[in-house]
Amino acid sequence: MASFDTGRLCAIVKILDQASTHLRLAARESTLAGPPTAVPRPTAGPAPATSGITALLSVSEQASGSVRRALVHIHNGEVQRAQHELDRARTQPCAAGLTPAGLPRPLPQRVATALRLMQGITNFFPSETEQVLVRAALP
Numbered sequence: 080m081a082s083f084d085t086g087r088l089c090a091i092v093k094i095l096d097q098a099s100t101h102l103r104l105a106a107r108e109s110t111l112a113g114p115p116t117a118v119p120r121p122t123a124g125p126a127p128a129t130s131g132i133t134a135l136l137s138v139s140e141q142a143s144g145s146v147r148r149a150l151v152h153i154h155n156g157e158v159q160r161a162q163h164e165l166d167r168a169r170t171q172p173c174a175a176g177l178t179p180a181g182l183p184r185p186l187p188q189r190v191a192t193a194l195r196l197m198q199g200i201t202n203f204f205p206s207e208t209e210q211v212l213v214r215a216a217l218p
Contacts, residue, residue: 083153083161088146091200095143098193102136105189131181132190135215138177138208139197142168169205177208179215191216 109129145168152161182190194216197204204212 083149085150085153088150088153088165091203092143092146092150094196094200095139095146098196099136099139099143101189101193101196102132102139105187105193106132106136108187108189109183131178131183134177134181135190135193138171139193141171142204144168145171169203177211177215179211179217182215185218186216 106129109132145164149161149164149168152158152164186194194212198209198212198216
């Protein structure tokens with residue numbers, strides 16, 4: 080039978096939620112940045128900097144949601160379902176689309192803070208995702 084450290088999982092959710100908050104605000108600020116008289120083009124997609132931030136936000140939010148669901152399954156005694164959610168949180172497909180090149184340079188303070196928070200979660204993300212987070216935080 081699998082054993083889960085629910086205290087650690089709760090801490091991971093809190094950290095990911097804090098990172099998501101910083102990234103959500105950074106994405107909003109990135110969208111609002113620019114000349115005040117600029118008129119957004121309806122056919123244009125999101126700015127590259129904003130799409131990089133939203134990709135990172137997606138990684139954070141999806142991981143947090145999966146860990147939350149895992150905690151519910153643990154509470155209900157559904158060990159296999161909990162393990163499945165944790166595996167999903169660690170190996171989510173949206174992490175594959177995350178690249179450091181998609182983030183604005185220099186990094187906005189909120190993005191840098193979110194990256195530090197996510198890097199602080201040791202032994203959670205797969206090594207490929209951890210490497211992307213480290214490269215993204217480099218100046």
